[in-house]
Amino acid sequence: MWKVVLRGLTSHKLRMALTALAIVLGVSFVAGTFVLTDTINKTFNDLFQQTTKGVDVAVRTKATVSGNGGQQRAPLPGSLVDKIKKEVPGVQDAEGTVVGYAQFVGKDGKPVTTGGAPTLGISLNTVPQLQAGATLREGHRPNGPDEVAIDAHTAKKQGFHVNDQVKILFQGPPKIFTISGILGFGPADNLAGATLAGFDRFTAQQVLNRPGAFDEIDVVAAPGVNPQELRDRIRSTIDSSYETLTGKELAADTSKSVGQFTGFINTALLSFAFVALFVGSFIIVNTFSIILAQRSRELALLRCLGASRRQILGSVLAEAFIVGLLASLVGLGVGVLVALGLKAAFAALGVELPSTSLVVAPRTVIVAIVVGVVVTLLASVVPAVKATRVPPVTALREQADLRETV
Numbered sequence: 001m002w003k004v005v006l007r008g009l010t011s012h013k014l015r016m017a018l019t020a021l022a023i024v025l026g027v028s029f030v031a032g033t034f035v036l037t038d039t040i041n042k043t044f045n046d047l048f049q050q051t052t053k054g055v056d057v058a059v060r061t062k063a064t065v066s067g068n069g070g071q072q073r074a075p076l077p078g079s080l081v082d083k084i085k086k087e088v089p090g091v092q093d094a095e096g097t098v099v100g101y102a103q104f105v106g107k108d109g110k111p112v113t114t115g116g117a118p119t120l121g122i123s124l125n126t127v128p129q130l131q132a133g134a135t136l137r138e139g140h141r142p143n144g145p146d147e148v149a150i151d152a153h154t155a156k157k158q159g160f161h162v163n164d165q166v167k168i169l170f171q172g173p174p175k176i177f178t179i180s181g182i183l184g185f186g187p188a189d190n191l192a193g194a195t196l197a198g199f200d201r202f203t204a205q206q207v208l209n210r211p212g213a214f215d216e217i218d219v220v221a222a223p224g225v226n227p228q229e230l231r232d233r234i235r236s237t238i239d240s241s242y243e244t245l246t247g248k249e250l251a252a253d254t255s256k257s258v259g260q261f262t263g264f265i266n267t268a269l270l271s272f273a274f275v276a277l278f279v280g281s282f283i284i285v286n287t288f289s290i291i292l293a294q295r296s297r298e299l300a301l302l303r304c305l306g307a308s309r310r311q312i313l314g315s316v317l318a319e320a321f322i323v324g325l326l327a328s329l330v331g332l333g334v335g336v337l338v339a340l341g342l343k344a345a346f347a348a349l350g351v352e353l354p355s356t357s358l359v360v361a362p363r364t365v366i367v368a369i370v371v372g373v374v375v376t377l378l379a380s381v382v383p384a385v386k387a388t389r390v391p392p393v394t395a396l397r398e399q400a401d402l403r404e405t406v
Contacts, residue, residue, distance in 0.1 A: 019287045019376070022280030023327035024334060027372040029273030031335025034364040036269075036342050041255075042359050048251040050186040053132040055247035056221040057231045059084065062243045075213035080238065084217065088237050090225035095130060096214030098123040098204040102197040104150070105167040105174075106158045117193035121170070123204035124149065129220045134198065138162050139181030142200050148177035149198035153190035155182050168197055170207050269342075277375050284320075284379035289386070313385065317377060324376030328369045335368065336360065 052058070061074045076096065084094045102121025104112040112119070124141055125131050134149075139162035142149050148168065150160055160166060164179045183198055185191060205211050221230045227246040235244040245253065339358055 019284050019323055020327035020330070022283040023277075023324055023372045023376055024331040026273055026277030026280050026375070027328050027331025027368050028334035028338050029269060029276055030371055031332045031364055031368040032338025032342060033269040033273060033335075034367065035336055035339035035358055035360055038359040038361050038364065039339065039343070039357075045251070045255055047185060047188055047191065048254045049248075050188070051133040051191070052247045052251045052254075054129040054220065055133075055218045055250065056225075056227040057219040057234055058245050058247065058250045059217040059219065059234060059238065060215065060243050060245075062241065073215065075210055075215060076217060076242070078212045078214060080242075081214070081217055083238065084219060084234060088230070088233050090222050090230045090233060092220045092222040093127045093129070094217055094219045095125055095127045096123075096201070096217050097125065098201070098208050098210045098213075099215045100204075100208030100210065101171055102208065103169040104154060104158065104195055104197065105169060107160075111169060112154060112158060112195055114193050114195055117191075117195075119195045120191070121168070121197045121199065121204060121208050123201040123208075124198040125218065126201070127218075127220060130218050134183045134185060134196075137182045137184045139179070142177075142180045142198060142203070144200065145203045145206070146178055147180040147200070147203075149181040149183050150179055151190040151194075151196040152182050152184045154195045155179070156189070168207075171209060172207070175207065277371065281375055281379040284376060285382060289383045316383070317380060320376050320380035321373060324373040325369065327376070328372030331372055332365060332368045335364075 059076065059080070061076060063073055078096060081094050081096050085091055098121075100121050101119060103119040106112050122134075124134060136149070137152055139149070148166065150166070155161070160179055162179055162181060165176055166179055167174055167176050177197075181198075183196065190196065199207065205213070219230065219234065221227055227248075231244050231246050238244070336358060
């Protein structure tokens with residue numbers, strides 16, 4: 001029967017190729033979707049781990065508004081930094097940070113847009129252990145009310161260099177600064193498409209409307225002190241209205257918003273993939289119906305030679321399995337190209353992701369193959385069952401009627 005299966009596959013190459021193409025298209029979208037979203041998740045997870053590098057514990061107020069648009073938090077009083085330093089045992093150092101709206105104006109006089117990503121202004125840390133998140137690539141860190149550091153991506157794209165003048169828009173009056181340095185974030189040139197203007201702490205508090213206050217306090221543990229233990233100590237010392245997280249917990253919490261974004265992409269793209277597979281299933285049904293009609297005399301002869309209905313059904317399903325498996329493997333490879341194309345499409349829309357290698361998880365391989373094979377088998381069941389119902393003697397005539405039953 002295996003010889004019959006292989007002969008059936010090789011004698012109808014064109015029609016089988018049509019069936020395979022339908023599976024390849026659907027599976028490639030499934031695989032491409034998972035590859036893209038897994039890559040995005042890994043990119044952001046690595047990025048957030050980089051930006052929180054050196055932070056053992058972070059303190060912030062609890063979110064007052066939370067949703068798809070992000071989280072809004074009340075500022076922390078500046079006195080809380082000294083309280084943590086003086087009253088919590090195991091604290092080596094602590095520093096408050098400020099984050100707010102700051103938008104560069106390009107050399108053409110137009111505001112620099114990001115395609116939806118934030119335009120951030122931040123205070124750069126002075127504690128050495130906390131400086132690993134944003135690394136200096138050129139120049140020096142800003143020092144004074146007239147200096148700013150700019151992310152490497154924006155500097156390159158807008159043609160800015162160290163010592164250039166740049167205008168920045170705030171919620172208050174705009175101001176012109178001198179670029180003191182170029183910032184990177186590990187191997188990334190920016191924070192996933194966001195522009196970033198870095199100031200010294202005092203300047204950031206003034207231009208970002210946080211005089212004497214902070215948005216977050218980052219704490220460095222003393223040697224030998226566990227971050228979880230230090231988190232619990234700080235939590236028991238300060239007011240319960242504040243939220244205390246370890247550095248890892250902070251990175252994971254920040255990644256949640258990315259998970260919502262990739263979840264939406266998954267749903268949207270997978271819906272297209274399953275529509276393609278659904279349409280492809282009709283092609284598979286028609287293809288196998290035509291092929292089996294053409295092979296009715298051959299199948300009937302096998303019945304006359306002693307092949308059972310079960311063997312005939314098994315041979316047809318085996319053909320479908322081989323076609324589905326091969327098409328799924330090809331679709332998996334094409335899916336990687338689809339992921340690259342989708343990533344390029346996001347970049348064209350202004351959503352530029354940090355460059356990283358594509359992630360092909362074992363789950364992606366398993367799902368792509370299972371989906372392709374199962375759809376092919378299910379679509380071929382009806383034609384296969386009809387083939388087993390052809391009476392051996394009747395089927396040997398010139399025009400066998402597939403609709404007759406034994």
